[in-house]
Amino acid sequence: MTKPIAPARAKPSHKVPKPEAGYHHGELQEALIAASEAILAEHGAEGFTLREAARRAGVSPAAPSHHFGNAQGLLTEVAIRGYAALADALREAASRKQDAREKLLAQGLAYVEFALKHPGRFQMMFANKRLVADDPRLGQASRAAGREFEIIIAELVGGTPRQAKTAAAAAWSTVHGFAKLALEDKFGSVNSEAGYREIMARLNHVLNYLWPASSARR
Amino acid sequence: MTKPIAPARAKPSHKVPKPEAGYHHGELQEALIAASEAILAEHGAEGFTLREAARRAGVSPAAPSHHFGNAQGLLTEVAIRGYAALADALREAASRKQDAREKLLAQGLAYVEFALKHPGRFQMMFANKRLVADDPRLGQASRAAGREFEIIIAELVGGTPRQAKTAAAAAWSTVHGFAKLALEDKFGSVNSEAGYREIMARLNHVLNYLWPASSARR
DNA sequence: CCCTCAATCTGAACAGTGTCAAGTTACGCA
DNA sequence: TGCGTAACTTGACACTGTTCAGATTGAGGG
Secondary structure (H helix, E strand, C coil), rough: CCCCCCCCCCCCCCCCCCCCCCCCCHHHHHHHHHHHHHHHHHHHHHHHHHHHHHHHHCCCHHHHHHHHHHHHHHHHHHHHHHHHHHHHHHHHHHCCCCCCHHHHHHHHHHHHHHHHHHHHHHHCCCCHHHCCCCCCCHHHHHHHHHHHHHHHHHHHHHHHHHHHHHHHHHHHHHHHHHHHHCCCCEEEECHHHHHHHHHHHHHHHHHHCCCCCCCCCC | CCCCCCCCCCCCCCCCCCCEEEEEEHHHHHHHHHHHHHHHHHHHHHHHHHHHHHHHHHCCCCCHHHHHHHHHHHHHHHHHHHCCCCHHHHHHHCCCCCHHHHHHHHHHHHHHHHHHHHHHHHHCCCHEEEEEEECCHHHHHHHHHHHHHHHHHHHHHCCCCHHHHHHHHHHHHHHHHHHHHHHCCCEECCHHHHHHHHHHHHHHHHHHHHCCCCCCCC
């Protein structure tokens, strides 16, 4: 070691009038979250390390505990934002279609696309043991994403609330299971562009098979 | 330290004519696999530790590497057996029914039941990054389990092989997604007997909804 | 201006992990 | 009896997450 550790964090000694000045201020949270998301994107859910996140944010390994308590706390924050992003993607996909069934199909494709394009984040969102599972904000974010499905389902099948709930659970299970199996390479490798396209084509067949065009089917 | 480590392993010094005698012989593999399965059952997939498995088998932490290379190797062996057990459960469930559709429903219930009753093992089976993902025996065991679905599907829908493959992927996705979501508490707690029954009832509704009684639906 | 105070972050430590190289033990066989 | 080899241990290394005492910082009040 030529130098002890070399924090490498830019330390603006001259004052800047507005915020953004020295120390980490309230920005360390954001920096840690961003670092965590980068790690998840690069190395997947199993590759996450609290120390590495701290390293990327330019702080000591003990710093995160002050803001998030522990690693689970930080990951919970990441998961909450992940659910928000997922809900956005589902809403956005549905908004592009007119027909209710096409909205649902678009949501199914968007769900799997989200999982395949952000595998680390997606896996972490559903790794309850690595999160603060009873954080109310986490449950809320998760349910908000699920509600995007229920909205379209209600529009599509009508029926009693119980039927809608069953249909929503069915839809969610299908796309979630497909995404999980695809991520574990059960449908072939997902790492090539060709493989990705093939898997999405397969998903299309599956969704059309399970949700046939005959709209209302009691 | 009063005693160095106290291996606690019964060391039969008198010879037994046949195998089963002193040392660990070929039994350490089995002991390690059994220990690993016990850990998975007690503490889930995240609770597994190679050192703890070695501890339970009464050997040093480095011993497993001689038989399995590394932790992934040991877990791969566990996963392979898990897939075999899953295939057995699926075959057994189908064998109890006459009608093809009832066979499929029974398999779906059996799949989720397997996941909920052995969560640690199930999660590990689908944690590719913790296994030797390219072990041919693992892929073979996984495909053998999937084939149990395909057999019944072919009996049910007939059609081209491509249609059968789509239908099998659809069925597998549905039950796998439901199981995964249930294990992450998305359908309520699974830890009580009441919660378990409620979830299985919900599964029944979902499967009847997605696989309606009208047999052939192109 | 200075002084206190709380928030923020560091440094060092601890227990625990997987893996490796080298040494030791026990077995089977000649 | 001796010997080679497989099975296992020992000790070490580089990591990990978390804790705790203390240093540093920025802000607010006198």
